[in-house]
Amino acid sequence: MDFFTSMRISASGMTAQQTRMNTVSSNLANAETTETEEGGAYRRRDPIFTATADRETFGEILTNEMDSHAQGVLVTEIEEDKKPPRMVYNPKHPHANKEGYVAMPNVNSVEEMANMITASRSYEANVTALNAAKSMAIKALEIGK
Amino acid sequence: MSNMTIGSIKSSLNSGDVGSLMEHNRLVRDLPEAVAPSPTTTETSSTGTFAEMLSKGMEKVNQAQTDADHAIKEAAAGRDKNLHETMLLIEKADMTYKFAMQVRNKILDAYREVMKMQV
Numbered sequence: 001m002d003f004f005t006s007m008r009i010s011a012s013g014m015t016a017q018q019t020r021m022n023t024v025s026s027n028l029a030n031a032e033t034t035e036t037e038e039g040g041a042y043r044r045r046d047p048i049f050t051a052t053a054d055r056e057t058f059g060e061i062l063t064n065e066m067d068s069h070a071q072g073v074l075v076t077e078i079e080e081d082k083k084p085p086r087m088v089y090n091p092k093h094p095h096a097n098k099e100g101y102v103a104m105p106n107v108n109s110v111e112e113m114a115n116m117i118t119a120s121r122s123y124e125a126n127v128t129a130l131n132a133a134k135s136m137a138i139k140a141l142e143i144g145k
Numbered sequence: 146m147s148n149m150t151i152g153s154i155k156s157s158l159n160s161g162d163v164g165s166l167m168e169h170n171r172l173v174r175d176l177p178e179a180v181a182p183s184p185t186t187t188e189t190s191s192t193g194t195f196a197e198m199l200s201k202g203m204e205k206v207n208q209a210q211t212d213a214d215h216a217i218k219e220a221a222a223g224r225d226k227n228l229h230e231t232m233l234l235i236e237k238a239d240m241t242y243k244f245a246m247q248v249r250n251k252i253l254d255a256y257r258e259v260m261k262m263q264v
Binding site for chain 2: 003004007008011014015018127130134137138141144
């Protein structure tokens with residue numbers, strides 16, 4: 001049924017926004033982390049979204065190949081921000097370099113808050129789209145009543 | 146021929162149980178074929194009888210219910226990946242069930258319509 005396609009696409013959007021929310025949480029939690037497994041300060045992470053065909057069964061894949069107007073979203077990778085770390089003068093810090101500077105994460109809390117609001121609003125938009133698709137289907141069942 | 150069919154519908158009425166609905170559906174399906182054989186007879190035989198189609202549909206509805214039930218159990222056990230995936234499966238089960246109810250209502254309406262027929 002085609003209503004389920006739009007519902008699944010909305011669900012893929014929700015999954016993507018949830019991943020984004022996870023990265024925002026990670027960035028905020030590690031806003032002061034100066035040591036990581038890879039060495040150096042924590043680098044902020046960003047999810048990369050890619051449009052993808054909503055595929056579950058062979059028939060749906062075929063339909064998607066025939067006309068790909070409905071596409072879900074998929075997080076293909078989590079990219080690290082290449083911005084240089086913030087250098088803070090703090091000679092007492094165990095991770096300070098010879099000049100007494102500590103490499104702090106390139107995380108901007110305000111930016112992360114804005115990202116968080118975007119993620120949560122996008123999630124809500126997907127929920128609204130899903131509910132709209134559902135009420136359309138319910139209305140269709142009322143035909144002939 | 147049609148008298149005989151109506152007679153058998155009457156006998157299914159006399160048997161009185163809801164379980165004879167399938168039998169009734171078969172009779173209703175047979176009715177137009179008995180009156181005048183339609184050119185689409187081969188097509189209907191390839192898709193199966195109405196009862197088969199109905200039971201296949203019911204299996205799908207039941208499958209959606211089972212999937213939703215499983216998803217709820219997974220969520221309760223804390224093993225689910227996403228809460229909205231669980232909710233989606235529940236909604237799917239809800240909607241397929243509502244659709245099945247509409248189909249049932251239509252079948253029962255048709256059944257009652259036939260029952261009201263004056264013999």
